[in-house]
Amino acid sequence: MIEEPKINRNLALELLRVTEAGALAAAPLQGRGDKDAADARAVEAIRESLATVDMKGTVVIGEGEKDEAPMLYFGEEIGNGLEPEVDVAVDPIEGTSLTASGLPGAISVVALAERGTMFTTHVHYMKKLVVGRKARGVIDLEMPVEWNLRNIAKAEGLPVQELTVVVLDRERNKETIAQIREVGARIKLISAGDVAGALEAALETRFGIHCMMGSGGATEGVLAACALKTIGGDMQAKLYFRDEKDKQVAIKEGHKPDRVLCLDDLCSGQDIFFAATGITSGELLKGVRYEDVYAYTQSMVLRSASGTMRIVDAYHPIDKLRAKGLLPEQVAVR
The missing domain is CATH 3.30.540.10 (Fructose-1,6-Bisphosphatase, subunit A, domain 1)
Structure with a gap:
């Protein structure tokens, strides 16, 4: 039953x-x-x-x-x-x-x-990697950008040059943007709205977006994880610290600063x-x-x-x- x-x-x-x-x-x-x-x-x-x-x-x-x-x-x-x-x-x-x-x-x-069941923190930012159903299980936030993009391309059945990656247009993401361009993938820069960006990546067949990379809001990360658990995408995240104060906030909350968070870590609800x-x-x-x-x-x-x-x-x-x-x-x- x-x-x-x-x-x-x-x-x-x-x-x-x-x-x-x-x-x-x-x-x-x-x-x-x-x-x-x-x-x-x-x-x-x-x-x-x-x-x-x-x-x-x-x-x-x-x-x-x-x-x-x-x-x-x-x-x-x-x-x-x-x-x-x-x-x-x-x-x-x-x-x-x-x-x-x-x-x-x-x-x-x-x-x-x-x-x-929801992840909570007072740290403002998270580094994120979001993909749709086809690339579920092939991403690793600890690995280089090129490694992830080639894995995603293989899962999508596309050359890496045909991938489109959503990135929040912020100074802290400049290195990620440069690494994506070096691999040859397309980039869609957004000025705000990384919950919407994550959903577009998860629903890749509808929007033509294959992944989202870079750091954005921690609040938006948890909201995106809730959505992704309902539609079958995949996501990994890691707290992003602007300074030592941010890191100490995470430690006081009981979070391991270097821990990679998966979907179930961000929202374990069923x-x-x-x-x-x-x-x-x-x-x-x-x-x-x-x-x-x-x-x-x-x-x-x-x-x-x-x-x-x-x-x-x-x-x-x-x-x-x-x-x-x-x-x-x-x-x-x-």
Whole structure:
């Protein structure tokens, strides 16, 4: 007999509503140059939505420490107090600068899994290597870039020159970028949004991306791992230290500084939910747009227990959004 999952599958739809609320709240501020205001609106909308969900949730990835963030802070209890007990990881806006500048690829993201199964750290960055199903099991973060790219190319059945690698465009990734170019693979540089980048790499047949390399946010690393466990990709990560202070933070948390983390280290849960909604249109998801009396959203919803990936197009009545405070009255809609 198949064992029933511990978490109600209806939570997938609940998480969808949460990220939709975050995206709809942030969207009126896209292109207006104020990333803090956009983030604040998304945080408030997501916090209010999560409070209604049937769960005893604990925020393990959020907006920071309690004294730094009034909502969605590390350790905050969230949900309506009913079972199940879950870890919650949330990034109200992945790509606040993208949103403020009206650039493509900003998304609102939430994931949850059984209590105590998500990796937690106060170290800000991780070195990451992400691939899709075909290259699962052939990567090793301890090996050189060339070794990994040749293994990935072999698994994909492609010459290494035909690989496309996503890399976050940061000074700390310059050496990785140079090594990829030396091997001859293509590079897609992104200015932000490495959760979306990881998903594009994992869904390589859809996006033509074969892997993601380089360092990015630790928060985004855990969120990406939750998504990858549902769609069958592979990932390895390692904490990245800017200085000795970062290293000591990791040691005090009980983490081994040189440890390579696999997917199960980042999230060991067996019933994982992941949802993301587009804020500004990108390759992964379309952004919020206003059509007559509706606001349109596109979202991705994943669940590991079923292995299902859903792409959901939704139309939200504008008058109801205004009533909920998700669309200010002063924002004109065609």
